[in-house]
Amino acid sequence: MSNIYGEKLSKKLIAGISIIGILVILIIWFGASYNGLIKRQVEVDKSWGNVQSVYQRRADLIPNLVNTVKGFAKQELTVFTEVTNARSAWANAKTTEKQVNAANGLESAISRLLLVVENYPLLKSDQNFLALQDELAGTENRINVERQRYNEAVSEYNKRVRVIPSNIVAGLFGFEQRTFFEAASGAENAPNVAF
Secondary structure, three states: HHHHHHHHHHHHHHHHHHHHHHHHHHHHHHHHHHHHHHHHHHHHHHHHHHHHHHHHHHHHHHOOOOOOOOOOOOOOHHHHHHHHHHHHHHHHHOHHHHHHHHHHHHHHHHHHHHHHHHOOOOOOOOOHHHHHHHHHHHHHHHHHHHHHHHHHHHHHHHHHHHHHOOOHHHHHHOOOOOOOOOOOOOOOOOOOOOO
């Protein structure tokens, strides 16, 4: 009789330990999934911050570039106004979507400003202008690199949000997919350069 009682007790003990073991595994998995999603989310936010940083660097360079060009091209007031307005739009943009649109507008305005430069050969040889143009070109390269890094971070994060089993945790805590940085419409067309 004590043997039957001992077998029942040992079966209950094994069942209890198994249930506790499964619960511990689920808790560890749940915590690891949640922490992984948080890490990826922070990486996306950090990457977007890096994109904003180089956008800001470009916005900070523009007044110097505009003032240098203004000295040579006083009659090109509309281009300067467009550049200034685009820079202001960037500074006032609060959401990611508005910042992307403002950055695209700024790129377009800078392109028009550089076309004005083509009409002023003396300006193209001015040391201040050349230095600013180099700084701007370097900044544009940084922007491209940071956009690529942002898209890579978004890709990793979106994978975590969508794949099983971490999508269960993502759904429970409201982790949503992020959007990739996309080029402005028409960017796929090669620019027409005429001398």
